[in-house]
Amino acid sequence: AAGVIQSPRHLIKEKRETATLKCYPIPRHDTVYWYQQGPGQDPQFLISFYEKMQSDKGSIPDRFSAQQFSDYHSELNMSSLELGDSALYFCASSTGTGNEKLFFGSGTQLSVL
């Protein structure tokens, strides 16, 4: 069965650079969630999209932006990277019909040097 695909798996950037993380949800899933998990931390909700519209927003810095495209894939854009942005970034998808099951991707490990 198809799963949530995230790319890249690993990303190394310098401070003040820009990064783009991509998420491809399970086919026919129209809802995407982004989470950030720092070292030794629990995942923190960043932002979610339903049918290409932002549906909720959490503790996402102003330096970050995201969108969901017509094919339902989503991209998280991160600018002016800081050392503290180093984390595992998860994407999850669901059908958005209230079936309450989120399927997680394998994550993108971002390291800011």
Place this chain on the structure above:
Amino acid sequence: AQTVTQSQPEMSVQEAETVTLSCTYDTSENNYYLFWYKQPPSRQMILVIRQEAYKQQNATENRFSVNFQKAAKSFSLKISDSQLGDTAMYFCAFMNLGGSEKLVFGKGTKLTVNP
């Protein structure tokens, strides 16, 4: 806002024995789901079990079961016949229905199964 508390940062258990991980939560909502996720060293987030708040019956998935006490806002996970592959970080999570259905996680419990 909802909060999820896991009071045990680390736990260990011998292989084949039973272990219980604790979780409490705080919410004023009445319609919600609770989850336990497992995160092994690979860091993949794996759903272990979920509980609908409107159901009184405790959820069970093979060796994993929960003790859901709605009035006490408690949601513990029992792992029976522990296996070495159960070694992982376990996160308790809350989802409020009717909103964006995002998950709110606890800080996690690191479980080690010893041979």
